[in-house]
Amino acid sequence: MLREDMLEAVRELLELDAAKSTTLGEEVVSLDASRFCDAGKLNREREALFLRYPQVVGMSVDLQAGHYSTQSVAGVPVLLARDGDGGFHAFLNACRHRGTTVADGCGKARRLTCPWHAWSYDLRGALVGVAHASTFGEIDKAANGLIELPSAERHGLLFVLPTPGESIDVDAALADLGPELADLNFQSLHPVRERTAEVKVNWKLANDTGFELYHVAYLHKNSVGPANIGNTGLYRQYGYNHRMTALSPTARDIANAPDDNWDPMDYLQFIYNIFPSSGLVVSSQIVALTRLDPGPTPNTSSFRFTSYSWTPIDDEDARAGAEMINEFLFNVVLNEDFPTAARTQANLETGLLGQLLVGRNEPAITNAHASYDAVLATSKSVVGR
Secondary structure, eight states, rough: OOHHHHHHHHHHHHHHHHHHOOOOSSSOOOETTTTHHHHHHHHHIIIIIISSSEEEEEEGGOOOTTTHHHHHEEEEEEEEEEOTTTEEEEEEHHHHTTTTOOOOOOEOEHHHHHHHOOOOOETOEEEEEEEEHHHHOOOOGSSSOOOOEEEEETTTTTESSTTTTTTOOOOHHHHHHHHHHHTTTTGGEEEEEEEEESSOOOOHHHHEEEEEESTHHHTTTTTGGGGGTTOOOOEETTTTTEEEEOOOGGGGGGTTOOGSOOOGTEEEEEEEEETEEEEEOOOEEEEEEEEHHHHHHHTTTEEEEEEEEESSSOHHHHHHHHHHHHHHHHHIIIIIIIHHHHHHHOOOHHHHHOOEEETOOHHHHHHHHHHHHHHHHHOOTTTOO
């Protein structure tokens, strides 16, 4: 995003703040409780929105040449690797012999060796070693490498489509958001720490907690609330993706100051949703990457949170400061947003609360659910699932 665009965002937000208003949708919308409680719907969502759609699995800076990492994506065990030439690859994290996971965690390696029977693979997925090959029997090594998953690297982000044999089109999925992400220069980030948690909330309901600024001054009044002007934000769609822009109250102090006397990034926070369930929070201090995956039941989901610093973490003080921010933000979501949503989930499951209302001041929620519905309406089943 260009500086002039950021300046304009500050001006627009200050006008909304003065009017005690925000970007408004067309009407109040009702969401049926079954969206968050129906097991059949969850299965359709997992197929159409996660197994057949590109998922953000990290930042380019997370994976250096010769390194690997592992994670679960919508229940699929995924192995990410960057070979010695810098190529990014993704595989089903399953040995071709007896199927256990080849690697756990993350690290640097020339070969990945299965812990069960010591079959080994290089970082391009090729089967390069079979223990006691003379007694195992004849196999075609070339046909028994790791099962590759469609993957792509764009704008400093890593994407995986967790179904073998499918095609991946990240540019189409990002729509016109791609150039804006490219301008953010994520390649200059420095990873801080990754955190994960299992939460007792439907993935969409958990996602919705970050899709509006209405709650910030109330639920987060003692944490991040004072850093934001609650219920005041800009909203923009990019295909199925969207961006909210929030403003710091300190921007009121520079409302009449010449534009060249201040940096707009000091006052703005950009909150992106990359469809279906990845989030990016971008500010002058920190970038946070999140993803919510559906759990095995409608009332469970998996949350992944990774933060990054714009400045190098080259000494103990810098590391301690960056990790403190990581811990603080992760705990705001884990201890404030998700417990509140879990109480909503429990109420929905009684069958007595038939609908949830979404206000005109919460357009991101309305449009996110409309986007889910649009994809589900046109999706086909994944073959073999």
